[in-house]
Amino acid sequence: MADLDVVIQTAAFDPGELQQQLIGQSTDIGGVVTFTGYVRNANEGDEVSVLQLEHYPGMTERVIQETLENAAQRWPLLAAQVVHRVGELVPGDPIVWVGISAKHRAAAYAACEFAMDFLKTEAPFWKKERTADGERWLDQRSVDTERTARW
Template identity: 50%
Template sequence: MVDMSVRVQAEDFDAGAEISRLRLSRPDTGAVVSFVGQVRDLNDGEQVSTLTLEHYPGMTEAALENIIATAKQRWNIFDALVIHRVGELKPTDEIVLVAVSGAHRGEAFSACEFIMDFLKTEAPFWKKEQTPNGERWVEAKISDDAARERWQV
């Protein structure tokens, strides 16, 4: 069994290889669900040439580990993996991979969506976009808070 895994890194990742590793880690795995987020070239109506992600080392990893632990308590999943990039990224660069394995797809889908919703609102990351009008910090979105709130018990 693969331990739950969190990696915050500047380097790119191979989503296919990471998902395959998770898939092959247990012979009783029946489902692997994943989400890959990438940099868009347009946000809030403005062109984006770069996105710089900053984080609070140690605190960020602990927050992500806590989110995975909560998902494992709520759903019957085997493992979860979160890889989140930091530093300067360009449009189409991958930002984040969330992958969840389990015996059945329903549990894995729910856990993957939960992890991503909480990552967006609970993990200490800050985003700065470079646009034709200069740099700007990306504000938290009400829609992200609403997505997180639907998981409250």
């Protein structure tokens, strides 16, 4: 079984350091695929100054863990990790990192995309943006739901 790990934190992270941790001392890895998501400075035509992320502690980790377990059942993975930030973030801050290692690249690519698609639609996170016009809660985007439905 693949080594699966989920971390929810307020602190910033270094994607390169996370990749090195994912690889560790393994010599059977053929490929690592990672995704790093960042806070954008604009959304729906408005400038965003702050993104506030809230989550359901315990449930959030469990849903993401189940997503990684599902990925490991579908593809022969060696390791998978998700690090997701919560709290107050500003444009340019890294918000999420997904790392997948496998013996072959196809499994790593597919599992990384699968994990990110399900993270966007299934993990209980709530996002609120601060703009010049005030604060607004964000709804799930239909494009994300459509991407998840293809799996």
